[in-house]
Amino acid sequence: MSLLYKRITLCVADLERSLTIYRDILGFTINYIEPSAEDSFSYPVFQIPKEAKLNFATLDSPTQERTFALTEIKGVPLPKQEGIKMAASVIKVDDLEGVMKKIKALGLHITDVKTDENEYAMFNEQAFVDFDGHLTVLYQLMEK
Incomplete structure (x- = not known):
């Protein structure tokens, strides 16, 4: 398959x-x-x-x-995407801090940065909600 x-x-x-x-x-x-x-x-x-x-x-x-x-x-109003988010796009970026600075400048809702690691990698992640209410999580791999 x-x-x-x-x-x-x-x-x-x-x-x-x-x-x-x-x-x-x-x-x-x-x-x-x-x-x-x-x-x-x-x-x-x-x-x-x-x-x-x-x-x-x-x-x-x-x-x-x-x-x-x-x-x-x-031509038709879109529904508000408020409250609990039901899906997220997860995207790897090379410069999380720089990207999120630009996102924040647009006046969009962002989360705090979180550093996490698993058995494979260490990474920073941060999320934002776009103009239409879609949740996007960005992450940057870090040296372990």
Whole structure:
């Protein structure tokens, strides 16, 4: 059996605003951006009303093509993502402190830094909640 985790897709209210985090700060590059067709699989999968207009962007990491996606939903309000978070993207970065300084400058909620280790590595980790309420945990490997 072959298994490949293709990508995570986040629904967002404003694509350009979200790209300030995922492209400009975290360093994902745009593979493509295009309007979604009226019969896009995103409508039934995400339970998006048909009157909404969608734009779909796929982003590449340095090691994988189209590893991250953003679906911009216009014309209907998005639900608030408050309270307990039900999922998180976990992303390795090389400069956690520098990245989180930029995230904090956007006025986003961030957690304190936590240092942890397991049998394989020592790492710092810190989380933020993006403009649409999506939780992202960033970590940086440290010398053990």
